[in-house]
Amino acid sequence: MIPRSVQIALRRRIIQHKLKSVSHIWPIDPSAAKKPAGFHGWPNNKKFALILTHDVDTKQGHDKCRQLMDLEESLGFRSSFNFVPEKYPVSENLRKDMTQRGFEVGVHGLNHDGKLFNSKKVFKQRAQKINHYLKNWNATGFSSPSMHRNLNWMHHLNITHSTSTFDTDPFEPMPDGVKTIFPFFVTNGLSPRMDRAEGASSTLGTLGTSNFRHSVPPAAGASSTSPLDTGQEGTYNLRHFRHSESPQGFLELPYTLPQDHTIFILLKEQTINIWKQKLNWIAENGGMALLNTHPDYMAFNGKESSGTYPSDYYIEFLEYIKSKYCDNYENILASHIAKFSDINWPKESKNKNRKKIWIDLDNSPHVPFFKPIIRELENSGYSVLLTARDCQQTCEMADTHQLPYRRIGRHHGKNKVIKLFGLFFRAFQLAPIILKEKPIIALSHGSRAQIILSKLLGIPSVLIQDYEHARLLPFFKPKWEMGPDILPDSAFHINKKCILKYPGIKEDVYVPDFKPDPSILTDLKIRNGNLLVIVRPPAVEAHYHCQESEPLFEAVMERLLSRNDIQVVVLPRYEKQKNEIKHTYEELILQRKVILPEHVVDGLNLMWHSDVVISGGGTMNREAAALGVPVYSIFRGPIGTVDKTLQEQGRLVLLESIDDVHHKIHLKKREWNLLSFENPSATLASIVRHISTITNHQ
Numbered sequence: 001m002i003p004r005s006v007q008i009a010l011r012r013r014i015i016q017h018k019l020k021s022v023s024h025i026w027p028i029d030p031s032a033a034k035k036p037a038g039f040h041g042w043p044n045n046k047k048f049a050l051i052l053t054h055d056v057d058t059k060q061g062h063d064k065c066r067q068l069m070d071l072e073e074s075l076g077f078r079s080s081f082n083f084v085p086e087k088y089p090v091s092e093n094l095r096k097d098m099t100q101r102g103f104e105v106g107v108h109g110l111n112h113d114g115k116l117f118n119s120k121k122v123f124k125q126r127a128q129k130i131n132h133y134l135k136n137w138n139a140t141g142f143s144s145p146s147m148h149r150n151l152n153w154m155h156h157l158n159i160t161h162s163t164s165t166f167d168t169d170p171f172e173p174m175p176d177g178v179k180t181i182f183p184f185f186v187t188n189g190l191s192p193r194m195d196r197a198e199g200a201s202s203t204l205g206t207l208g209t210s211n212f213r214h215s216v217p218p219a220a221g222a223s224s225t226s227p228l229d230t231g232q233e234g235t236y237n238l239r240h241f242r243h244s245e246s247p248q249g250f251l252e253l254p255y256t257l258p259q260d261h262t263i264f265i266l267l268k269e270q271t272i273n274i275w276k277q278k279l280n281w282i283a284e285n286g287g288m289a290l291l292n293t294h295p296d297y298m299a300f301n302g303k304e305s306s307g308t309y310p311s312d313y314y315i316e317f318l319e320y321i322k323s324k325y326c327d328n329y330e331n332i333l334a335s336h337i338a339k340f341s342d343i344n345w346p347k348e349s350k351n352k353n354r355k356k357i358w359i360d361l362d363n364s365p366h367v368p369f370f371k372p373i374i375r376e377l378e379n380s381g382y383s384v385l386l387t388a389r390d391c392q393q394t395c396e397m398a399d400t401h402q403l404p405y406r407r408i409g410r411h412h413g414k415n416k417v418i419k420l421f422g423l424f425f426r427a428f429q430l431a432p433i434i435l436k437e438k439p440i441i442a443l444s445h446g447s448r449a450q451i452i453l454s455k456l457l458g459i460p461s462v463l464i465q466d467y468e469h470a471r472l473l474p475f476f477k478p479k480w481e482m483g484p485d486i487l488p489d490s491a492f493h494i495n496k497k498c499i500l501k502y503p504g505i506k507e508d509v510y511v512p513d514f515k516p517d518p519s520i521l522t523d524l525k526i527r528n529g530n531l532l533v534i535v536r537p538p539a540v541e542a543h544y545h546c547q548e549s550e551p552l553f554e555a556v557m558e559r560l561l562s563r564n565d566i567q568v569v570v571l572p573r574y575e576k577q578k579n580e581i582k583h584t585y586e587e588l589i590l591q592r593k594v595i596l597p598e599h600v601v602d603g604l605n606l607m608w609h610s611d612v613v614i615s616g617g618g619t620m621n622r623e624a625a626a627l628g629v630p631v632y633s634i635f636r637g638p639i640g641t642v643d644k645t646l647q648e649q650g651r652l653v654l655l656e657s658i659d660d661v662h663h664k665i666h667l668k669k670r671e672w673n674l675l676s677f678e679n680p681s682a683t684l685a686s687i688v689r690h691i692s693t694i695t696n697h698q
């Protein structure tokens with residue numbers, strides 16, 4: 001386990017490193033200012049809305065709530081306090097006092113252990129408990145701990161509103177902003193049948209990295225009088241949302257001012273200039289200023305310690321708003337804005353008139369790779385249509401990363417004829433949606449079904465690839481090909497004029513976004529002092545698979561398991577492979593010498609916390625190399641230029657025989673270096689630039 005102080009130091013380093021590369025979207029992301037179509041303005045014709053919320057993470061925070069409440073009240077402000085119901089006792093008196101004095105109470109997760117969104121099953125179980133507290137506390141609002149979220153799952157909560165997102169905050173564990181400084185309505189797309197089925201995403205639109213769309217629930221008799229007019233508080237909401245699982249959906253209120261923890265604890269700012277700068281920009285654009293501060297980190301009456309900041313900063317901010325904006329803003333409670341928005345929020349599709357790019361996720365490594373590309377493309381004004389093949393956890397990964405994709409087609413095993421048939425069949429399955437959505441270009445990292453369909457429909461396709469031995473089908477070539485600049489032109493399949501190159505390797509696109517989370521070690525029950533080795537078996541069903549890898553895999557397992565101080569996490573690719581491993585190592589799995597994770601784990605995080613990685617797959621080898629973790633390859637197909645280069649640089653060791661397995665692998669605790677990436681955004685920027693150049697030609 002990494003001690004908390006080291007974790008904070010590590011996060012500080014990462015953040016400071018990151019600061020430069022995100023200055024174009026933080027603290028202000030200019031694209032977030034766009035008003036939703038049909039927006040009629042704030043209550044009482046005020047220039048902007050001000051919402052103050054507090055997530056109360058600890059008992060210490062809980063015990064400081066009264067001081068915070070007094071402070072706000074004395075300056076004439078009201079706010080929402082979100083408590084964690086099963087982490088510390090929440091005083092009933094405090095809650096009652098709050099509501100009596102015009103504040104409101106909400107629920108902040110269940111026990112703040114970082115596992116709420118681990119799986120849908122966990123979430124649904126906990127949602128029942130959360131609903132119980134919502135009811136008991138007479139609360140209708142929810143905020144998600146650490147802004148972990150899956151807005152679709154949150155329809156299982158009986159809420160009218162949530163504050164679980166942000167317009168832009170690249171420093172959060174899930175760094176995808178919703179890119180708006182306005183609330184938006186999350187329509188309930190849940191139904192038992194739609195839940196996992198292909199059709200589910202059709203209710204989501206293609207709004208990018210979060211699953212939401214603007215819409216209006218059926219009109220009701222609510223009026224648009226001042227939301228602070230308490231006479232009719234919550235009646236509309238109660239009628240529409242408090243029974244069963246919120247049938248229409250809930251209003252999501254992204255926080256738009258950076259969190260206190262980020263600026264005062266991690267960035268060690270000594271002024272509130274960042275808050276002022278962002279507030280002024282929000283006011284100028286008539287948006288919603290939503291500030292989430294934690295009493296936990298606030299030091300009252302000068303009682304400062306490390307990990308706190310003076311409450312004077314907060315006072316200064318509130319006074320600044322008052323003096324600068326007098327009557328121009330409306331300080332609203334989150335629940336009131338939910339009510340207000342029910343009647344004013346328009347139905348809108350954000351993506352009208354945007355050029356559409358079709359991306360097909362054909363395999364699980366493409367999910368993290370395309371995620372930042374999608375984000376950047378959307379920032380540059382494109383809309384993205386995302387499809388995914390149901391293969392090797394691709395869809396599960398896309399769910400974890402909250403990508404709104406349409407699940408189309410599946411994997412067809414290793415029989416060559418069936419596979420070829422499967423490719424054409426999937427192209428055929430993709431056709432209706434592509435004909436309807438009319439993307440201007442098609443983009444993938446080796447989706448052959450996409451290339452086939454694009455060719456047939458005359459859509460220019462871009463194939464990104466980094467392995468020259470992958471085969472293309474005859475007659476079906478992409479229009480453009482893109483790859484790392486270390487690949488020679490001969491590694492591509494098309495005319496030199498249509499070859500595009502980027503600096504670095506594909507893993508450089510997303511590995512720099514990685515943030516370590518040591519809780520994975522406890523989750524997997526790794527015993528202190530043991531070596532953690534990650535093993536990825538060969539891709540036996542891939543067309544580039546070579547039989548020699550399998551004996552190497554077995555030899556590796558044998559060598560690792562002969563030692564008592566090693567725990568091996570095996571990451572199989574297919575259900576079938578998983579079952580074989582389960583069967584072969586049954587006894588050792590019970591002893592937790594061999595660990596088969598039940599759910600998709602964050603591969604980068606797992607590798608970062610491991611001592612050695614041994615893998616039969618290209619992507620994982622390169623990710624480990626990019627992270628600086630010792631990595632050995634048991635891949636025995638033709639070795640590509642990228643891997644050869646990594647080997648020459650000493651960042652990857654190729655195991656070519658059983659003898660190599662016994663002599664070349666160094667099994668020892670690894671030294672942890674802080675992550676440092678030379679020019680983290682160059683690879684991503686270059687890829688996005690190429691794509692936009694291509695679309696400008698269309």
Ligand SMILES: [Zn+2]
Pocket residue numbers: 055056057108112144145146
């Ligand atoms: Zn929290």
